[in-house]
Amino acid sequence: FRFFSVFCSPAPWGRQDPGGAMKVMGTGGKLCCIAVMLISGTFNTLNNAVQFRTCVPYIRAGQDQTARALAGCPEGYKHFDKPWMQNVMMFIGEFTLLPIYAVGRIRSAARRKQQGKQPRPPDASSPFLFAVPAFCDVFGSGLASVGMMFISAAVWQMMRGSLIIFTSILTVVVLKRQLQTYHWVSVGITICGLLCVGWAAVADSRDNTSAGNSVVSTITGISFVLVAQITAAFQYVLEEYMLQGMRLSAKKTIGMEGFWGMLYMIVMVTAMNYLPGPDHGREEYLPEVAVMFTGSSTLRWLGVSFMACIAVYNFSGLTVTQHISAMTRCLIDSCRTMLVWFVSLGLFYGGFPQYGTPWTQNSPLQLLGFALLVIGTLGYNKVIRLPGLTYAQVALPTPAAVWSPKITGAKGMDDAQFSPLVSPAQSPDVPSFQDDDVTMDYTVLE
Numbered sequence: 001f002r003f004f005s006v007f008c009s010p011a012p013w014g015r016q017d018p019g020g021a022m023k024v025m026g027t028g029g030k031l032c033c034i035a036v037m038l039i040s041g042t043f044n045t046l047n048n049a050v051q052f053r054t055c056v057p058y059i060r061a062g063q064d065q066t067a068r069a070l071a072g073c074p075e076g077y078k079h080f081d082k083p084w085m086q087n088v089m090m091f092i093g094e095f096t097l098l099p100i101y102a103v104g105r106i107r108s109a110a111r112r113k114q115q116g117k118q119p120r121p122p123d124a125s126s127p128f129l130f131a132v133p134a135f136c137d138v139f140g141s142g143l144a145s146v147g148m149m150f151i152s153a154a155v156w157q158m159m160r161g162s163l164i165i166f167t168s169i170l171t172v173v174v175l176k177r178q179l180q181t182y183h184w185v186s187v188g189i190t191i192c193g194l195l196c197v198g199w200a201a202v203a204d205s206r207d208n209t210s211a212g213n214s215v216v217s218t219i220t221g222i223s224f225v226l227v228a229q230i231t232a233a234f235q236y237v238l239e240e241y242m243l244q245g246m247r248l249s250a251k252k253t254i255g256m257e258g259f260w261g262m263l264y265m266i267v268m269v270t271a272m273n274y275l276p277g278p279d280h281g282r283e284e285y286l287p288e289v290a291v292m293f294t295g296s297s298t299l300r301w302l303g304v305s306f307m308a309c310i311a312v313y314n315f316s317g318l319t320v321t322q323h324i325s326a327m328t329r330c331l332i333d334s335c336r337t338m339l340v341w342f343v344s345l346g347l348f349y350g351g352f353p354q355y356g357t358p359w360t361q362n363s364p365l366q367l368l369g370f371a372l373l374v375i376g377t378l379g380y381n382k383v384i385r386l387p388g389l390t391y392a393q394v395a396l397p398t399p400a401a402v403w404s405p406k407i408t409g410a411k412g413m414d415d416a417q418f419s420p421l422v423s424p425a426q427s428p429d430v431p432s433f434q435d436d437d438v439t440m441d442y443t444v445l446e
Helices: 002-008 026-053 083-095 097-114 127-148 153-173 181-207 215-243 250-272 288-296 296-325 327-350 364-381
Strands: 055-056 075-077 274-281 433-435 438-440
Touching: 026 083, 026 127, 026 215, 026 296, 055 181, 055 288, 075 438, 083 127, 083 250, 097 250, 097 296, 127 153, 127 215, 127 250, 153 215, 153 327, 153 364, 181 215, 181 274, 181 364, 181 438, 250 288, 288 296, 327 364
Parallel strands: none
Antiparallel strands: 055 075, 433 438
16 A cells, blocks of 8 residues: 555645645556556456366365366365355455554644644544445345356456446435436446347357356356345445435445444354355355465465455545546446456466456357447446437436445545535536545536
8 A cells, every 4th residue: 555655646746736725646646546446456356256266175074066166176176166255355355444544544633733733523423334335235245256156257247237227226216316318228228238248158158068157057147246236236325325415434434344344244154154055064164264275375365465456446446536537437447347358368368268268159249248338337427428318417406326435436535525415426517625635526417
């Protein structure tokens, strides 16, 4: 984080704002943050997939392992098929933002003391406020991890585009917000893209009937990812409803959800160690996790780097949204999907076929689906304007929109930031308001 703060902070590549309120990040710093977000986000997705395809030692006593877990591994080894333990690592990575937030508070208080000012009081939010969104995050990310065991990283990343569909539906049903025609057209385009990607994945599994690559397993993996996105959409709408207008830091929000997520996961993995299932007669056998990590240096490196990059990705995403726009983050996520696919192809043809994805006769259909997903996502966020549709500004009687630092990263970077009164899903249409070293970005929902 010290390295990241040096190259992505406003100081080295920025300039002083004319009002003296804050330092504005320069072009070099912005490009650095975009690159860090793109690379760390791509690395996280590929790291997940590589973990599940890494052969590690395992405990041989107990029930026989599935063909999928043993396929392609030498004698005495099997794949790391522990999705819920991987979920624990994700929440640990999110939790690391909490001490960073605390250090920022301490530095801010010391800086204000030197200026003869009183430290800002902490926000009045209860720690229990983050428990419910974290509970949704546990199931959403857990189900997504289970789904990745059955499909490639590229397909997994593309199927996550269904989040727009479910978020739109819940926004209308729960938040009672009216969406414009271009929103629904973009949702329709996204659905077409998902159908193309899903059909290509199923067709590939039908053509390749090797162990662990059946049509049933592919459909199962896609279904898990889709259900995970429904859970994620509910989480984002719930955060919007609970946290709207509150003075909260994004680092604190993500860190607290990581804290609650760790507590939930401790209870869950302990229970799974005793519930009946396919893993040595248990749902997820904890003693085997210890054997796998102690017996594989590759798995240990993947786990540590995954936790670190989760924190870096969230941190860089927040910086991009604060200093550039939420639209830019939307574009980066689209590029991330493309980069995951390209790297998967490179791994397959670069000597690591167990970790990569080949180009098949169904890949052109998958490419078409990816293009439709990008068009739908960018059209929904007005990064591109679809011809024949109107984009008139709509006045909302009450603030209502999806706010979540995990989907938009639009929360403030420190405790001096306020959550927006209207949706940050679009880039700001009005200038930021600066008062002292406080910055409030208000976005007009169009």
